[in-house]
Amino acid sequence: MKKYTYRLLFIFIIMVSPLTVAGSQENDPLVDSFMRNFARASLNTKIQIIQDAGESGNENMGPLYAQAIDFILTNSNLLNTDPIAQQLAVLATKYIGKVKYSEVKYRLWELFAIDKETTVRLEIMLTLGEIAAGDQEIIEKCNNWLSKQNSLIQSGTTVDNQIVAACVASLGKLGDTSSFPILFTARNSGYSDEITKYAEEALYKISGDFKELLIGVMEKNTIREKYEALLLGLQSEEISDEEKGEIAEAALRIALITSAPLQEEIQILRQLRYQAILALTEREWSKATPYVIDYFDLTVLEYDRGLINKAVFLAAIECLGAMRNSEAAERLNLYLGLLNSYIEGGQKVDEQIALAVVNNLGKLGDQIASDNLLFVGYIDYPDTVKRAAREAFKNLKRR
Numbered sequence: 001m002k003k004y005t006y007r008l009l010f011i012f013i014i015m016v017s018p019l020t021v022a023g024s025q026e027n028d029p030l031v032d033s034f035m036r037n038f039a040r041a042s043l044n045t046k047i048q049i050i051q052d053a054g055e056s057g058n059e060n061m062g063p064l065y066a067q068a069i070d071f072i073l074t075n076s077n078l079l080n081t082d083p084i085a086q087q088l089a090v091l092a093t094k095y096i097g098k099v100k101y102s103e104v105k106y107r108l109w110e111l112f113a114i115d116k117e118t119t120v121r122l123e124i125m126l127t128l129g130e131i132a133a134g135d136q137e138i139i140e141k142c143n144n145w146l147s148k149q150n151s152l153i154q155s156g157t158t159v160d161n162q163i164v165a166a167c168v169a170s171l172g173k174l175g176d177t178s179s180f181p182i183l184f185t186a187r188n189s190g191y192s193d194e195i196t197k198y199a200e201e202a203l204y205k206i207s208g209d210f211k212e213l214l215i216g217v218m219e220k221n222t223i224r225e226k227y228e229a230l231l232l233g234l235q236s237e238e239i240s241d242e243e244k245g246e247i248a249e250a251a252l253r254i255a256l257i258t259s260a261p262l263q264e265e266i267q268i269l270r271q272l273r274y275q276a277i278l279a280l281t282e283r284e285w286s287k288a289t290p291y292v293i294d295y296f297d298l299t300v301l302e303y304d305r306g307l308i309n310k311a312v313f314l315a316a317i318e319c320l321g322a323m324r325n326s327e328a329a330e331r332l333n334l335y336l337g338l339l340n341s342y343i344e345g346g347q348k349v350d351e352q353i354a355l356a357v358v359n360n361l362g363k364l365g366d367q368i369a370s371d372n373l374l375f376v377g378y379i380d381y382p383d384t385v386k387r388a389a390r391e392a393f394k395n396l397k398r399r
Contacts, residue, residue: 053065065095080117184225
């Protein structure tokens with residue numbers, strides 16, 4: 001009976017021990033001792049206490065560091081006049097980041113908002129990157145702060161580059177999708193090369209589908225950033241070739257429905273459409289055919305009005321040829337019929353353009369073009385165009 005009682009007692013001790021340990025971690029006597037000493041110490045001694053706590057390696061010291069932040073907030077007037085107070089704020093904030101004591105994150109932001117001293121704000125921003133993961137309120141505050149700095153730098157106003165760099169790095173660590181468009185703007189706002197590099201690195205750390213995030217930028221950000229998003233997507237090694245086709249398709253779709261009041265933005269839109277067309281041609285991305293046809297219609301008008309050069313118009317023709325479907329062939333055939341009517345009426349037609357249309361109809365190989373290709377040989381085109389039309393017509397017959 002006695003042996004049975006001892007066994008029960010032993011099992012009880014084993015079961016209770018983890019609870020005892022857990023309780024001691026929450027109410028560490030050593031931490032309590034540090035906090036009592038901190039409360040009654042002078043400012044210089046407070047710093048020594050925080051240093052000793054940090055060097056102890058005790059992971060439970062978060063409440064002590066929070067106590068230091070509370071002291072600074074209560075005596076915030078010292079931050080502008082006393083370098084010792086600034087040193088205390090920096091030291092406590094750094095150790096908060098080391099032990100990942102997230103309970104104090106809102107008080108840190110409060111300190112960031114009232115303080116004007118770079119070293120303190122810099123340490124706070126870096127520490128938030130360590131302790132605020134998943135906290136939408138803090139992430140939104142950081143996003144809004146960086147967005148304001150982006151606007152300031154774009155207007156020519158000086159900003160604190162050190163804190164901007166820290167914010168960019170922390171938002172990358174936090175990795176929330178809401179930060180992507182703001183980081184993208186930071187990448188293209190004219191900061192130093194170092195911040196631009198940090199911003200691009202941060203973009204790749206954001207959670208979510210990188211392709212979709214870039215398309216989101218193209219849908220919502222400025223015209224220049226739409227263009228930069230396309231270029232980044234096409235150059236990125238993190239994106240597959242198929243995804244690059246989807247990005248180019250989205251870019252063309254968005255560019256076709258976007259209007260611009262300023263001449264500079266109009267030119268950027270044209271560049272956006274042109275780069276998208278080149279990417280679609282390279283990949284023979286036939287899913288984009290409806291947009292390619294709309295783009296071709298636009299380039300016909302712009303070329304006739306002298307708004308774009310011949311190379312841009314030829315690229316639109318080549319893209320139709322790369323679509324490899326009857327819809328593209330039908331549109332290109334209609335244009336060849338128009339060129340034929342010009343020749344019949346005694347008008348001149350650019351030889352390069354006529355050749356491009358004929359050759360791409362041959363590449364498409366659709367019987368719909370047979371009548372117009374055959375008719376080329378009977379009217380006053382240059383011999384080069386007639387020969388090309390005969391070759392294209394033969395290609396139709398083989399299909």
